[in-house]
Amino acid sequence: MSDASFILDEASAPRAPVAAPGDYFxxxxxxxxxxxxxxxxxxxxxxxxxxxxxxxxxxxxxxxxxxxxxxxxxxxxxxxxxxxxxxxxxxxxxxxxxxxxxxxxxxxxxxxxxxxxxxxxxxxxxxxxxxxxxxxxxxxxxxxxxxxxxxxxxxxxxxxxxxxxxxxxxxxxxxDLSSVILFGIIFMWTPPHFWALALVKREEYGAAGIPMLPNVHGETRTRLEILVYSIVLAPIGVAPYLLGFASPVYGVVSLLLGAALFGCAIEVYLRREGEKARRAAMRLFFFSIVYLSLLFMVLVIERLLALSSWLA
Amino acid sequence: MTIGRPEDTSEPREGVVLTPEQAKSRRARNIAIGVAVALFVALFYFVTIVKLGGNVVPRAG
The missing domain is CATH 1.10.357.140 (UbiA prenyltransferase)
Incomplete structure (x- = not known):
């Protein structure tokens, strides 16, 4: 031991980390x-x-x-x-x-x-x-x-x-424009996705001091904004087809998904109290995940198919 | 700082003494770091090969 070393008993020892690799992950x-x-x-x-x-x-x-x-x-x-x-x-x-x-x-x-x-x-x-x-x-x-x-x-x-x-x-x-359109889809998707969760977890966000929209401007305004963002999101979701960098299959899927998301947003707007309101918000929250995942999945699959046929 | 378990427990312990749980997690972290570094080296090795591609072939020939 050098002079720089020190002697500690167990009680005063600094707490060594117990984190496993999984905690870092x-x-x-x-x-x-x-x-x-x-x-x-x-x-x-x-x-x-x-x-x-x-x-x-x-x-x-x-x-x-x-x-x-x-x-x-x-x-x-x-x-x-x-x-x-x-x-x-x-x-x-x-x-x-x-x-x-x-x-x-x-x-x-x-x-x-x-x-x-x-x-x-x-x-x-x-x-x-x-x-x-x-x-x-x-x-x-x-x-x-x-x-x-x-x-x-x-x-x-x-x-x-x-x-x-x-x-x-x-x-x-x-x-270029195609990547900016994908940016636009996720950008417009984010608010209705998180506000649906914020409607359900309003009290928790309030206790943590996070000024989510339902806590600051109320639930009515939040439901309206969810609806507005969903209306704007639906056509942007179809844009990859309209601009020619996605197939008609993507066009149909994005149209159907956009309509379904809009339907969920209407339900959130109309059902304002009790368990039905909570369920409608959670349905929108989970469906929005499905919406984004499926849109990108179709886009990825059809590009991979095009790539494999080009390589063949 | 010395980390270890002294043999004579009647003496004050030197350095930080890890509990079995801490020693186990440290070992797991060390292995994870080792694997990550090895993968990082392999990643750059293969990226270099791909980027050089056929450009090194004429010199070798």
């Missing part, structure tokens, strides 16, 4: 990450000329890690309010398995690695867009908007909508 918000991978893949596949499959895979990995890193930084900053909500209190930091400092270091390290990896593997436009996405989600949304305005998820939704643009940029080195 949970910091990356795997479910959000999977949606990011899916939407970024759609962006990559929209490229007029397909990138090498391994470059596409490496780009997708970097985008996924960048998204996960921003999730870790979000959990670092929001640890105080995560303790207050049932939905988030089992996360690694509020559950006491992992310290905030570890989450901060982990998130920063992965952010830097993801951006530089994407820059070296694909190009620096894509890397810059990924860095902007992480910055926007962590600083603009998490640190600023989330606790200060009911428009938090409207503006903050831009971060979640950027992955297809990053994917397209990784594959082509440019940004």
């Amino acid at each position: 949970a910091l990356l918000k795997p479910r959000v990450m999977s949606l990011v991978v899916f939407t970024a893949l759609a962006g990559i596949l929209l490229a007029p000329t397909a990138p090498h499959p391994f470059i596409a895979f490496a780009s997708l990995l970097a985008i996924a890690v960048g998204a996960g890193a921003s999730g870790a930084l979000n959990m670092w900053y929001d640890a105080d309010i995560d303790r207050l909500m049932t939905r988030t209190r089992r996360r690694p930091i509020p559950a006491g398995r992992l310290g905030r400092e570890e989450a901060l270091a982990f998130g920063l390290f992965l952010s830097i690695m993801a951006v530089f990896t994407l820059g070296l593997v694909a190009n620096w436009l894509a890397a810059g867009l990924l860095a902007f996405t992480i910055f926007f989600y962590v600083v603009v949304y998490t640190m600023w908007l989330k606790r200060s305005t009911p428009m938090n998820i409207v503006i903050g939704g831009a971060a979640g909508a950027l992955p297809p643009v990053v994917g397209f940029a990784a594959a082509t080195g440019a940004v």
